[in-house]
Amino acid sequence: MTEISGQSIVTIDAAQGAIDGQNVDIMTLMMMLQMERAETINTQLMDQANEMKNKNALLKEAQNVLMAMRADRPAKSSGKATVSAEMTAFASAHGIDIKTGRINQSEWDQNIENIKGFIDSTNSSSQLDMIRLQGLTSKYNNAFETMTNLVKKDGDLKSTITRNI
Numbered sequence: 130m131t132e133i134s135g136q137s138i139v140t141i142d143a144a145q146g147a148i149d150g151q152n153v154d155i156m157t158l159m160m161m162l163q164m165e166r167a168e169t170i171n172t173q174l175m176d177q178a179n180e181m182k183n184k185n186a187l188l189k190e191a192q193n194v195l196m197a198m199r200a201d202r203p204a205k206s207s208g209k210a211t212v213s214a215e216m217t218a219f220a221s222a223h224g225i226d227i228k229t230g231r232i233n234q235s236e237w238d239q240n241i242e243n244i245k246g247f248i249d250s251t252n253s254s255s256q257l258d259m260i261r262l263q264g265l266t267s268k269y270n271n272a273f274e275t276m277t278n279l280v281k282k283d284g285d286l287k288s289t290i291t292r293n294i
Contacts, residue, residue: 156283160276167272174265181258187223188251194219195244202237209233212240223247 153161194216203210211231220227220240225247227240 156279159279163272163276163279167269167276170265170269170272174262174269177258177262177265181255181262184251184255184258188248188255190219191223191244191248191251195241195248198237198241198244202241203234206234210237216240220244 197213198216201210201213201216209231212227212229216227217229219225220243225243227243228236232240
């Protein structure tokens with residue numbers, strides 16, 4: 130026994146099945162299974178796309194922090210500058226180790242490198258997300274191609290039967 134969206138499927142014979150007491154032909158049953166598969170994959174596609182959208186927004190925010198850090202960096206090796214609260218909050222929220230307070234040029238350079246590392250890591254993760262999205266898209270297209278093939282074969286079979294009558 131199988132379930133389609135909480136409905137139990139019982140096989141009656143080789144050509145029919147029953148879904149919650151209603152007889153359906155195998156072709157209808159196969160189409161229902163494919164449609165459910167396509168809906169599941171579509172949900173996964175939307176989740177993956179939203180995850181990528183959020184990651185892109187994070188990358189944009191990280192890039193803005195990096196530009197601000199470069200702008201605030203002391204020009205002289207003996208100079209010092211204060212790390213802004215926004216930079217500190219961003220780093221803290223995303224687990225990036227930076228020095229805070231009034232820091233010198235070499236400490237700024239280390240902070241900049243740490244932000245760059247975060248950006249590189251997030252970019253790599255984003256690339257993997259894109260590969261997952263492409264795989265899901267392929268599965269989604271395959272589900273619809275299978276449904277199309279089922280409908281075509283069913284139509285061809287019915288046309289052949291009709292011609293032979």
